Amino acid sequence: MEVGAVASMQFVKGAIRAAKLVSEYTQHTLLVGNRASTFALSMGLPGPTNLSSPESLEKWAKWKQNNCEPNFRKNVIPVNGCGPYRPVIGVSDLQKNYYACDNKETIDRGSILANANTGSEHISRHNHDTISMAVIDKLGHIAVGTSTNGATFKIPGRVGDGPIAGSSAYADQEAGACGATGDGDVMMRFLPCYQVVESMRQGMTPKDAAVDAISRIKRKYPDFVGALFALNVQGVHSGACHGWTFQYSVRSEGMEDVEVYTVHPEDN
Structure with a gap:
């Protein structure tokens, strides 16, 4: 339940590092806009930086x-x-x-x-840059984080699901973790990663929990595009998606390299 997030932040490249600083050095959960940038710079992150390419x-x-x-x-x-x-x-x-x-x-x-x-028609694997990652250390501690540039052509001021706890990421070391990507404006209405973690807490497998969370969204929004992965405390993982073919990667102790898993919508 240690959470830090930033949104609508400019001039600072390391957004996910800034989010971690919010968690470590404030009693807040979410900082936004140029004040978030000022906080990040004051805490030692490099900048200000022109992020345009x-x-x-x-x-x-x-x-x-x-x-x-x-x-x-x-x-x-x-x-x-x-x-x-x-x-x-x-x-x-x-x-x-x-x-x-x-x-x-x-x-x-x-x-x-x-x-x-x-x-939803603006969201696809060709214009998405979301990265969500979950980690379990040797002591069983779980951490999860998500970083994204947001939806292309978004309205200025828009905040998507990236910094919303329980939407694009959620973790509890008693149950597991989840990361999500896709049509954040729709997905955040369902807090899908919170749903996944709570479903695993109630005994669902990662696969069933992932499919259930995606199914809840597509019943209301059949045209949405999105995906998520689920990871339980034993390291068992799975994914589910709708509207695109989703890939996620895994590396655990003893593996020489990352292994990529492909999830198809029809697998749900």
Whole structure:
């Protein structure tokens, strides 16, 4: 139950190290924004650092040229290509064939509904960078951590499931650990890693616990994309996924190298 997290942090490369500092040197659980960056720098992490790469700047420039599409907004109308965005007033307006902005522009119903998406289509193995890791030491202590750059084209200020305890990661040395990745905006509503660890505490195998947690999400959101791994205190591990083929790696005492395990959605 020692937890540290940071979110919306800029200028500091070692986000997961910053999260550990929150756990070790504060009584808080979560620090966010530039104040989190200030804390990390004051505790000795290197920076401030420009975290933009030529690839990310090129992607951003092309996105701006495409009127900031795709994005994660819904039920809104952009006054210009990249905003500002204004809400569609009332549910009934979605049933109309047009919506008149203050500038009297007319936008058809198809354009409105095009903005009303869940965001899942932006999440895939090709644009994800989440790393979640669980470790058991020789004394049986368990630690888990997750680090991510977040969803591509996210709305500024968005916090995903990465820093939310019980969502992208959770551990209890009486039961085991879990790490998750995918459509964090959906998955965090279910705290899937907390669910996995509690299921193992109640006697479920890692496989059954992982499948159960994914099944709970896909019953409500059949189009979501995500995956998780489960690890019990004996070192038995498994994974489950939905919407993509998921791979996770394992290395334990006596192994000469990492072994990669592949999980298919149909395995659930």
